[in-house]
Amino acid sequence: MRIHIVAPITTPGLSGISDFAPYANPETSLTHDILDSGPASLESRFDEALAVPDLLRKFIVAREEGADAAVIDCMTDPGMGAAREATGMLVLGAAQTSIMVASLLAHDFSIVTTSAAVVPVLADLVTVYGLSDKLRSIRSVEVPVLDLHDEERLRTALFAQSLAAVRDDGAHAVVFGCTGMRGWADAIREHLAAEGYPGIPVIDPAPTTLKIAEALSELGLAPSQRSYPAPTRRTAVGYEDLALSEAR
Amino acid sequence: MRIHIVAPITTPGLSGISDFAPYANPETSLTHDILDSGPASLESRFDEALAVPDLLRKFIVAREEGADAAVIDCMTDPGMGAAREATGMLVLGAAQTSIMVASLLAHDFSIVTTSAAVVPVLADLVTVYGLSDKLRSIRSVEVPVLDLHDEERLRTALFAQSLAAVRDDGAHAVVFGCTGMRGWADAIREHLAAEGYPGIPVIDPAPTTLKIAEALSELGLAPSQRSYPAPTRRTAVGYEDLALSEAR
Amino acid sequence: MRIHIVAPITTPGLSGISDFAPYANPETSLTHDILDSGPASLESRFDEALAVPDLLRKFIVAREEGADAAVIDCMTDPGMGAAREATGMLVLGAAQTSIMVASLLAHDFSIVTTSAAVVPVLADLVTVYGLSDKLRSIRSVEVPVLDLHDEERLRTALFAQSLAAVRDDGAHAVVFGCTGMRGWADAIREHLAAEGYPGIPVIDPAPTTLKIAEALSELGLAPSQRSYPAPTRRTAVGYEDLALSEAR
Amino acid sequence: MRIHIVAPITTPGLSGISDFAPYANPETSLTHDILDSGPASLESRFDEALAVPDLLRKFIVAREEGADAAVIDCMTDPGMGAAREATGMLVLGAAQTSIMVASLLAHDFSIVTTSAAVVPVLADLVTVYGLSDKLRSIRSVEVPVLDLHDEERLRTALFAQSLAAVRDDGAHAVVFGCTGMRGWADAIREHLAAEGYPGIPVIDPAPTTLKIAEALSELGLAPSQRSYPAPTRRTAVGYEDLALSEAR
Amino acid sequence: MRIHIVAPITTPGLSGISDFAPYANPETSLTHDILDSGPASLESRFDEALAVPDLLRKFIVAREEGADAAVIDCMTDPGMGAAREATGMLVLGAAQTSIMVASLLAHDFSIVTTSAAVVPVLADLVTVYGLSDKLRSIRSVEVPVLDLHDEERLRTALFAQSLAAVRDDGAHAVVFGCTGMRGWADAIREHLAAEGYPGIPVIDPAPTTLKIAEALSELGLAPSQRSYPAPTRRTAVGYEDLALSEAR
Amino acid sequence: MRIHIVAPITTPGLSGISDFAPYANPETSLTHDILDSGPASLESRFDEALAVPDLLRKFIVAREEGADAAVIDCMTDPGMGAAREATGMLVLGAAQTSIMVASLLAHDFSIVTTSAAVVPVLADLVTVYGLSDKLRSIRSVEVPVLDLHDEERLRTALFAQSLAAVRDDGAHAVVFGCTGMRGWADAIREHLAAEGYPGIPVIDPAPTTLKIAEALSELGLAPSQRSYPAPTRRTAVGYEDLALSEAR
Known part of the structure; x- marks a missing residue:
């Protein structure tokens, strides 16, 4: 099982794979990333709005590369619904x-x-x-x-x-x-x-969300497609690099 | 009084000033815009996520240019909280x-x-x-x-x-x-x-939101700064053109 | 547009048209009244009970004389539902x-x-x-x-x-x-x-209710007749002067 | 124990003491009344508004004449709060x-x-x-x-x-x-x-409310004076016959 | 009418018929019991769990012996639902x-x-x-x-x-x-x-529950059998003395 | 980690360790039991009442024997609160x-x-x-x-x-x-x-509850002692075999 963790901020050093690895099951493969574009930290709805596009990009790529589940390392659960729509993957928010x-x-x-x-x-x-x-x-x-x-x-x-x-x-x-x-x-x-x-x-x-992601992933559970249907529109003007693959 | 309306989509012709002008008070000055970057229409959380950054840009510019109030011409109220934080302006969502x-x-x-x-x-x-x-x-x-x-x-x-x-x-x-x-x-x-x-x-x-925006604006009401405080961080990596002015 | 305001009390001087006129749109015609019978002020459910019959009379007459909307100048919204039933008019309570x-x-x-x-x-x-x-x-x-x-x-x-x-x-x-x-x-x-x-x-x-009354009235909105149906009985013993006209 | 029942309507024959007597405890003394002024029946908020003043009068008089508790024989509980304020008595609504x-x-x-x-x-x-x-x-x-x-x-x-x-x-x-x-x-x-x-x-x-009125009355319970305080104003213009006695 | 009261504890002297008799109607026949097995007093969910089997036994026997209603003399209403299922009787909890x-x-x-x-x-x-x-x-x-x-x-x-x-x-x-x-x-x-x-x-x-039990019992009311259906299974291993009679 | 599962029924064959073992982590040690006394199956509040004492006994013994967590294999969560009080252990109900x-x-x-x-x-x-x-x-x-x-x-x-x-x-x-x-x-x-x-x-x-029990147990989480305090009384008349040890 591979779980991809993203901290929706651009500041290095605030969140890292070492924060999660000690809690992971032996069978779990963890990957971790922060944002290339977005806020230094996430402390307002304004920050959140500017974090979400690149966060989605990270999750879409991770899914294409084989991630089974994802964790948003932030307590406002930015982009959780959109990420579930865009990837169909088990994306859990910390909140x-x-x-x-x-x-x-x-x-x-x-x-x-x-x-x-x-x-x-x-x-x-x-x-x-x-x-x-x-x-x-x-x-x-x-x-x-x-x-x-x-x-x-x-x-x-x-x-x-x-x-x-x-x-x-x-x-x-x-x-x-x-x-x-x-x-x-x-x-x-x-x-x-x-x-x-x-x-x-x-x-x-953070560790709590990782452990629940492992548990639900092992059970084969994914978000409801009725709650989070695949978007009928696959991309947007100015976000061509973020287009959804045919796979979803 | 000047009210700025933005439809958070990139498709021309779906929303225009003529949809609102017949309802406006004589004293109201209306301006209207759609997005430069974002989804063709807004029908998912994924669409919404990609609409919000440019929508915020439109509202920030409108505020700098003197808008008193703003209307989001969409029923999922995308970016409403972030726009209130970013501008301090009376931003009303249609929903x-x-x-x-x-x-x-x-x-x-x-x-x-x-x-x-x-x-x-x-x-x-x-x-x-x-x-x-x-x-x-x-x-x-x-x-x-x-x-x-x-x-x-x-x-x-x-x-x-x-x-x-x-x-x-x-x-x-x-x-x-x-x-x-x-x-x-x-x-x-x-x-x-x-x-x-x-x-x-x-x-x-759409017209309902315009009329309430006029009414609240004439009363001098604005969103609670306790609910929507000005962001302490004024911009984000990759969104330098969207920096908040000193004024807010 | 004509809006009739009634303060559901009998004491003169506590509420007057000058409290509202500065907020009205130029096109709005305001009328104002207090009660002939009822409490000196409204500070209990007992007061409220004795204010409502004459308040209804005032609104029924105002409607017959052409009022488009009405405002109850009191924060317990006395008689609001009954007035909506009796007149079909946009009657807004301050609360x-x-x-x-x-x-x-x-x-x-x-x-x-x-x-x-x-x-x-x-x-x-x-x-x-x-x-x-x-x-x-x-x-x-x-x-x-x-x-x-x-x-x-x-x-x-x-x-x-x-x-x-x-x-x-x-x-x-x-x-x-x-x-x-x-x-x-x-x-x-x-x-x-x-x-x-x-x-x-x-x-x-008070001014807030007036402005919303103007806005909703300009939109042509009225209370739901399913929520506030016209009474099938048009009057009551001892209240013959308060009979509902055929018009409603 | 004496319980006073009032049907808040003016039509004779729809409610009578014989509807309640079979359910009363042997120790309970029942009295019953309908309205002198008010609606023929109570089927709207408009009817309710015109029933309440005389209903209050009935309860105030009953209290002065020694009633221990009262029942409003109607399922919209008209005037219940006002009657509790005005009399301090255990007034129960059927609803x-x-x-x-x-x-x-x-x-x-x-x-x-x-x-x-x-x-x-x-x-x-x-x-x-x-x-x-x-x-x-x-x-x-x-x-x-x-x-x-x-x-x-x-x-x-x-x-x-x-x-x-x-x-x-x-x-x-x-x-x-x-x-x-x-x-x-x-x-x-x-x-x-x-x-x-x-x-x-x-x-x-109707019988349910009577039995609960008996039970609560025997327990010596009355409405909370914090929820239903005695009105500070004892009467209203045009309702001089309805003045509250010094006793409450 | 016969009402059976059980205090779901084993300590004698904490609850007795004399606590209830002064409040009962003259026509009411009261019986009272405490538990043979169970906690000394009921102050936890653990206590409650161990009180319920014998409490049910008491109520089942009382019903067989002709009780019309029952009162659980305890503010956590232990076993109330089970007792209603098991007896069909009006069982009221104090809470x-x-x-x-x-x-x-x-x-x-x-x-x-x-x-x-x-x-x-x-x-x-x-x-x-x-x-x-x-x-x-x-x-x-x-x-x-x-x-x-x-x-x-x-x-x-x-x-x-x-x-x-x-x-x-x-x-x-x-x-x-x-x-x-x-x-x-x-x-x-x-x-x-x-x-x-x-x-x-x-x-x-305690007295409040007794009086309401009397009132509801006189009205012939019993718990909803849809909410508290008779159990299809009549007993359990180790609880043969607690078997439900055919009567229910 | 050792997790003890109990199905709160006396019928053999309805629940077994083989229902859970395929889902367990390699590090998890599972034990499983049904009741010695209680209902054949649990389909009413009456059944539930008679299942709980022996269920508690099973969990208390399991805790003394070193269990880290427990699962109640039933969708009405019988005895969950009492078991948490009695053992302090992570006891999860399926519901x-x-x-x-x-x-x-x-x-x-x-x-x-x-x-x-x-x-x-x-x-x-x-x-x-x-x-x-x-x-x-x-x-x-x-x-x-x-x-x-x-x-x-x-x-x-x-x-x-x-x-x-x-x-x-x-x-x-x-x-x-x-x-x-x-x-x-x-x-x-x-x-x-x-x-x-x-x-x-x-x-x-059933498997869902097991996986969440593993996850929470690995995080070192246990029920709130404020919500589920250790009982001050350690046993009850007739349940001497169920006495709580000094350890809790």
Whole structure:
């Protein structure tokens, strides 16, 4: 099985295959890419709009080259529907997958994301995915994506907002609202336990999405073609390099 | 007051200023454009993804040139959130505006659109806009957008699906699910009356959106900056011509 | 086009044509009235019950005299459904219209009204209108309607509750919960901006409802007769002066 | 315990104390009235608007004369909120009480009412009462209230619509949508059983509401004064005879 | 009429017929039981699972001995659906009945229960019963069921949490989240009034459920057999003493 | 990793390890059991009540013996919450897991189950799991669980109901409503494609739940202890063999 991961940003070093490889099954072959054109990071609907065309290109090529499934390494699931239409492939977004997993494990959940700007975007996604009754709150750490490498700043803010989500908003699980927060789940879980809230699942979206992609792919499942039909139009003016093959 | 209308497609002749001018207030100055790059028509999420970058470019330029408000002449509201972020301007989408108007006039409504492929897209929009409790059904005429000029075919299908929405699904109002269906509201209303359902509002999205844009613009209203904050990042790799000005 | 506005109260001076005229289109002819019988102001369901018969009388007469549309100058939309049934005319209530406009502009909204007594009444209206998922909170300034002329008291309370709605409840827009609060939108918006929340739409219900009435009326739209059918019974014992004409 | 029942109509003979007495507890004292002014029957929002003032008068007087609780013998619950505000008394509406009872007994329910005109009115009530997820459908027999005495016509239509609600809409219980349908519950239940649907609860709203009024009254329960506060204004111009006493 | 009450616990003295007799109608014959096998008290889903088999046995026997209706004296409604299936009898759970009564009396309500452990259990019940839009909050006093006899501890905690539900969460009514809190309704109501919240209904689940059971039983109502069909299988391995009679 | 599967029935041969082994990862160690005491099959809430105690016993023992995760091989998820409380282990139910997977792949889904008797049970589960907005319909094949081995009967009924779910109810995916229907997914998908509905995901609950259990277990995820706290009471009268160890 081959899974292609794309981080819909142009900045190198924020997402890499090494973030996923430790979680993959031995039989899984991973490939990974970032964008050639698009935003440095994805923190607004404007960023998202400019990330999607090249993201689609990456997925169309990967499918032609034999990918079985794909993961969008971003918590606003940019282009997920279009990519499913364009490739017919199992394309999973980190947001949809993570909140489904949180709902499997807990009565309800909160999301802790990077900035207030994406809160309404995430809220709308949760609504579209049908799980708004399970959403307690969306909080933000107010750390720009390109500053997430500042460990001390991120730890302090993640600890504070995760604890507030659990203590003040009553959340039974926490979902990171940015895949760039990867690696912090254990620390948050321990912090919450130390503060009197043991056993709170903390969902790290990137590895979670990979594992669900493996599971569904092994089951032979793909997106509904009724929900995501193959486009009748195969390309667009100015996007001739992005034309859909006859295969789909 | 100046309102800029963009049809997010590249095919000339499907949408023009003459579709809107008869409805405009005398004080309103209208401008209109279609896309330079993008899909021939918008009938999938894939089409939508490739329409949005140039649509944003059109709105950013219009704002710089003094537009007060903007109308997206399409029923999937492509790029609406991104355009509000990028320009701060009152940008109205035909879908959101039309279903709000339908909800003002009737207990509930059905949408009659072009093809089954966009039904889940429209259903998700209604959900995000908060009005799913008011939605009776979404039906499709199965006429491709580029064939909407075939009057006889469209009339037959529109009559049949609108009647089914009212008679079988119980709708109290009908909303056209494609702005390309413009001009058919009176005929449908009369057909429904002749079939025993008088006084059913039939919402023609394009003029409806224009009139609400005028009304809100005259009230000095603009989108919430909390919902649609100005992007902190002003451009993206490969989209340098689309950079946001300092003004926003 | 002629629009008839009625404030469903008997106290002169609280609502007048001059509150609306500055917002009207040049082509719009406005008429305005208050009640001959009914409550001094409308602050309970009891008040509302006693306001509706004379309000209906006013609208029936206005329709007979040629009105094209009507506005109920009150945020509980008293008699709106009955007036639509009785006249077939485009009758808009300030509550329904204002929250639809707020939903067009923002991810969600709060209402700031006069007293706690009307909070459940407004909450039920929002639910019936289908927008409860967009409602963040309803707050009250605890200023009786007949004291709204006390500018200092009102300003202080409106500032405090609007800020609390935005800061504590997270609202993306604010809707006044009483048409008698007219004229305060700009001040509140500036206050919110000064407190760190720029670009929050503040909806002043009375002018907003007038502008939407103009827009829908120019589009030739009227309420659904399936939702608001003409009553089969034309009058009632003790209300002979309120008999419906043959015309409807 | 004394319970006052009012049918909010002026036509004698449609509702009487004998409709309720067989169901009352031995300790319950029943009184009953119809309106002096108002509609002949209640089949529109227009009818409802003209029924409420005299209905309030009846309840206010009954309270002053010692009534402990009150029943509105009508399925649109006219004036229920206002009557609770005006009297502080346990005032139950047939609609709210009946659908709550249906929800206690069955997974979901349908309502079978008199005419299509009241379908949206009832739908809105179910929504306000919070039980729309339990509502399968609302059907109508298209028999005017004043013709409900035509047994054969009513039986045929009630049988047909109740069966359709259960067989086609999947309802697990049936609620009559007009208190004037009283007495038909056993016949409908037997008809449904004969058609292959045994054990479907059929709720007859008038006696059901009486029994719940007795139960809640014996428990000493009254409406929440936070939901239905005593009006600060005690009367209205033209309704001086309807002034609220100091007692409330 | 004979009503059988079972407290699904094995500890004697926590629930007795004397808790119900003062509320019963003179014509009602009450019987009461606790479990022979099961948990000492019911404070988790684990407890609930082990309470249900013997609870069913009690109800099956009671039905065979002529009971007309049954009350589950517990706020998680353990075994309610199974008991309705097994006996066809009117079996009411304290949770469903109490929240329906609260919804009849108030715009919304909060539940005050014993411990945080049952909060998600109660939240799920409210959701299944269709009333989640009416639920403001669920709070807990953190007093184990077997300590509820400690009056001072319970009073202090009940006062604090009920007041917080009303003042901080905005509840219009309070429902006890454990039938073991019986007898405290008047004290809480007076405490809330003293704190500035007069007229807040406080629902004591045990007597409330009894009275509604009487009312529905007198109306001849029973659970829908479509919702709760008689089991086709009459017993289970290891539960031969619990076999269903031919009668059902 | 060791996953313990229990089918909550006493009939041998309906569920076995060979149903799961072909889907397991090479690293996964599977164990499997049925009940010693409980119903022959699980087709009512009554059956469910009598299955749960022994099911809990099986899971508690499995946990003590080192199981990492558990699967309930049944579509009503009997005892799932209690088992999570009692063991702290990742216990997945087939219903919750399957509908989450369906929601990941399609806009909405229908369930096709064995008999009408379990339809309201499944409907309530979907509601509790928060996905009722995604549920199109629940249909039944009316084949008792113990007759599911009758291939021809099952094929005919499954084909008919699956097609009706897609064609008449508009479902975008189909979920089997009984784990005993295992093995039919490919045939149904092909049948739907042949009837004009290609690419409809058909979810086979048993293998799907196993694969998600593997994925979540490899991620180190367990149920929220806030949603499913360890019971404070460790056993119950008559269930001494089922006492919880000190370890949890």
